[in-house]
Amino acid sequence: MCGIVGVISKAPVNQLIYDALLLLQHRGQDAAGIVTMQGQKCFMHKARGMVRDVFRTRNMRALPGNVGLGQVRYPTAGNAYSEEEAQPFYVNAPYGIVLVHNGNLTNAHALKEELFEVDRRHINTESDTEVLINVLAHELEMAGRDLPLTPAQIFKAVATVHKRIKGSYGVIALIAGHGLLAFRDPYGIRPLCFGQAADGEVMVASESVALEGTGHTLTRDLAPGEALFIDTSGAIHTQQCAENPTLNPCMFEFVYLARPDSVMDGISVYQARLNMGETLAQRLISTIPPSEIDVVIPIPESSRPSAMQLAHRIGKPYREGFVKNRYVGRTFIMPGQSTRKKSVRQKLNAIGLEFKGRNVLLVDDSIVRGTTSKEIVQMAREAGANKVYLASAAPPVRFPNVYGIDMPTKEELIAHGRSIEEIRQFIGADALIYQDVDAMKRVVAQLRPGLNGFEASCFDGQYITGDVSAEDFATIQAQRKSQGGDEEDLPARSRLALQSGGDQ
Secondary structure, X not given: OOEEEEEEOOOOOHHHHHHHHHHXXXXXXXXXXXXXXXXXXXXXXXXXXOHHHHOOHHHHHOOXXXXXXXXXXXXXXXOOOOHHHOOOEEEOOOOOEEEEEEEEEOOHHHHHHHHHHOOOOOOOOOOHHHHHHHHHHHHHHHHOOOOOOOHHHHHHHHHHHHHHOOEEEEEEEEEOXXXXXXXXXXXXXXXXXXXXXXXXXXXXXXOHHHHHOOOOEEEEEOOOOEEEEEEOOOOEEEEEOOOOOOOOOEHHHHHHHOOOOOEEOOEEXXXXXXHHHHHHHHHHXXXXXXXXXXXXXXXXXXXXXHHHHHHHHHOOOEOOOEEEOOOOOOHHHOOOHHHHHHHHHHHEEEOHHHHOOOEEEEEEXXXXXXXXXXHHHHHHHHOOOOEEEEEEOOOOOOOOOOOOOOOOOHXXXXXXXXXXXXXXXXXXOOEEEEOOHHHHHHHHHOOOOOOOOOEOHHHHOOOOOOOOOHHHHHXXXXXXXXXXXXXXXXXXXXXXXXXXXXXX
């Protein structure tokens, strides 16, 4: 999962893209990059690290131009340590194309061979984004051969790209001397929207919060399979380029990944989380009498809306029992489990007053590995809690994700092959309550009439692109191990500690 943004304006865009990336920082903290274009010349700077660390004044001054794009990276394919795989990616033919990508191609390996053997294009990294930009470049060359490049030819190229690549993708690309292109996968798994400022400036971004926070008004989301092209004059062209598009947004965006103040595919992320709290309360009541609960405490931060709604529903006080230290590094980059546990203690500190002598219900957005949940439950006990119950606003995460969320392999998932009781025993809670998959889908779908469904493979094991096999998971696991070190050491491990105490 990454955050991407593209802008075409009449004024310099370097600062604007920087500001938008800060608003999307939650979508990736491993690397950041910006490219701008002045005339037909590209200017690029990218490196590992967060936005504020990657870009200094000297870097910003070296990014002139009125059109550009940027990305914050959270790698799900390729080498997490390689600065070469930070985005944007660039190819010089045809035209000169620069591209950023949010998602994951499930057939990247086969395409890499096809590009070399058939298209005569060489891929130099393990990044699926390099595969994607070369497929797009080849199809643009085929569509525009011996002719001036028009929106119709660009859309023809995108239609062929849709036929060749599989998986999830939100894409923004610059075509030198022509304009800005954006398109979304035919299932609408990864989000992408666009909006305009009062002066006609157009921005495309992963989340609406990037538009609103930079003075743009959200126009709408790109439809699944749709392509958007903005030429150098600022004229907007759109066309549906997929044969059978269906809207199946990633459920984990609403559970955890997106900012609560974003609206995705017409669904308020905040309202979706409130609705999840409502259905979680119904599950709770059937498991634990509310009379046995003294206080409801969220595990910061994504779980707060669900925890508030749950507390309201069962008539119990909502309290902030944990304080988060925002200046501690991410737990999943720590070498070894003992260091991970120490970092959890540094990241969260319990307020003893809210725990002592009480039966507390902790609410988290999801439980992935279970190790952080176990540590937090122990922290609550050490703070004096009488009983510690744990509720997850998401269902059990039983299956890996291949569409751009770097979920651990199934062996690392605490819910894979275990009963709820076995998970409860591992975590050490007095009771464990999970969200119901069907109820979660139902209450979020209510917010968008006509929705086809959701990509919820990590919960239900249904991979909607229909091309994912057991062999693919074995290949992914082997590639991760080949990067060197134990899987616990990889910075691309499940990002579920970035925004919250969210479980690892």
